[in-house]
Amino acid sequence: MIHDTIAAISTAVGEGGIAIIRVSGPDAIEGVDRIFRSRISLKDAQTHTVHYGHIVEPATNEPVEEVLVTLMRGPRSFTAEDVVEINAHGGVIAVKKVLDIVLQLDGFRTAEPGEFTKRAFLNGRIDLMQAEAVIDLIRSKSDRAFSVARKQAEGVLSKRIKSLRQTVIELLAHIEVNIDYPEHDVEEMTSAYIRDQCGSAIEEIDRLLKTANEGKILREGIVTAIVGRPNVGKSSLMNMLTQENKAIVTDIPGTTRDVIEQFVSLNGIPLRLLDTAGIRETNDVVERIGVERSRNALEDADLILFLLNNNEPLQAEDRELLDQLKERPVITVINKTDLPRQLEIEVVERAVPAHSIVPMSVLAEEGLDRLEQAISEMFFEGQLESHDLTYVSNVRHISLLKRARQSLADAIEASNMGIPIDVIQIDARSAWESLGEILGDEAGDSLIDQIFSQFCLGK
Known part of the structure; x- marks a missing residue:
């Protein structure tokens, strides 16, 4: 049972219309x-209910701030405890004064990062998977990622994991009965039941894992490096995609000296764009460092947008990069299609037959739809499923699902080999525990603390 009461600012620090101080715990209302x-x-x-009034200094009873107070009695609150939210003016000084007065109350303390959500988990209002989805809601970089996180926070994915656990627990119950009453065991029927239950669970896990790559992309974004030799329009493409002048654009080769990073949502697909320095041999010490960082960015990229100029023949640097990128996930962008063509596109097609080639004019802002389609085909087989947002997107969940699948496969193999049923029980229980760790039922305190430490204060 939780005995203390916590408080923290739940809105971003800085100037704003309002700021919210959230208070949760047994003494929240009375305090x-x-x-x-x-x-x-x-x-x-x-x-x-919401109430208008003033927060006062306890020692003098003098008004300090004009506020609106929202009252939510547990368990009908986010934490399942009594919760009070104080809406004050959004200035730094105003909200600090209110928080300081709240924290002077007996038994009150500052909340730790994520402690409100942690209490919701500990009080049984949400499971660990739903709690982690709250982080994803906050960090969402696209509408699609937000929708996936919202579904997870609502418990859609949790229901499927719980259904899986139910399948495994029924298997464990059957095994327990046969261990306790071996005289009633029909070996062939038990083996068939084990194969059937484990096989059914594996099929469901496979359906979930099939969404893992797309889910991970939606959650974390596609690390996308924009590369090419100097002055082919890399920074211009970066500015076009971000709709702001993030990168300096000039006709002087070598203007970009470092890797510039920016998040952008392209047709619902989150991209973590890396605008790199033009890759070429140079005697400039600073530019050489930038080129080396560009090469490192290439190694880490999930997607490479390789730019060529439509109005220039292939250069030696272009050919060298084409050779380096043969086996990488690359979309070749032919820029400046508004100018007369001098590029030998046939040579490019022969050099990288497996690459998508997208003609664009960044200056005229033409071809963006073709680039969006090419990225969608590369990572989502042409389109994102709009009717099913049950994606597995969390690396921890993916790892535990794979572990559970392996345990179930081991159980089937053991059954086929005629291994005693009490040994098969170990594999089945391992699968059950792995699935429970996803929901938090089998999670240790250190894991729970680690997960909630990723939250901001006040959430």
Whole structure:
């Protein structure tokens, strides 16, 4: 049981219209009532109501801030505890004054990162998978990623994991009965039941893991390096995709000296764009460092946008890069299609037959739709499924699903080999525990602390 009461600022620090101080715990209502002056006492107020008044300095009873206070009695709150949210003016000083007064109350302390969500988990309102989805909601970089996280936070994916656990627990129950009452065991029927239950669970896990690559991309974004020799339009493409002048654009080769990073959502696909320095041999010490960083960015990239100029013949540097990128996930962008063509496109097609080639004019902002389609075909087989947002996107969940699948496969193999049923029980229980760790049922305190430490204060 949780005995103390926590408080923290739940809105971003800085100037704004309002700021919210969230308070949760057994003394939340009675404590805030001692520093809040209004026409009605919070102790007498109905749950899920909003009240106008002032926060006062306890020692002098002088008003400090004009506020609106929202009251939510547990368990009908985010944490399943009594929760009070104080809406104050959004200035740094105003909100700090209110928080300081709240924290002076007996038994009140500052919340740790993610502690409100952690309490929701510990109090059984949400499972660990739903709690982790809250982080994804906050960090979403695209509408699609937000929708996937929202579905997970609502428990859609948790229901499928719980259904899987139910399949495995039924198997464990059957095995337990046969261990306790071996005289009633029919070996062939038991083996068939094990294969059937484990096979059914494996099929469902495979359906979930099939979405893992797309889910991970939606959650983390595609690391996309924009590469090419100097002055082919890399920075211009970066600015076009981000719709801002993030990168300096000039006719002087070597203008970009370092890797510039920016997130962008392209047709619902989140890209982590890396605008790299033009790759070429140079005697300039600073530019040489930038070129080396560009080569390192190539190694880490999930996708490479390789730019060529439509109005120039292939250069030696172009050919060298084409050779280096043969086996990489590359989309070749032919830029400056608004100018007369001098590029030998047939040579490019022969050099990289497996690459998608997208003609564009960054200056005229033409060809973006073709680039979006090429990326979608490379990573999502042409389109994102709009009707099913049940993606597995968390690396921890993917790893545990694979572990559970292996345990179930081991159980089937053991059954086929005629291994005693009490040994098969170990594999089945291992699968059950791995699935439980996804939901938090089998998670240790250190894992739980690690997960919630990733949250911001006040969430």
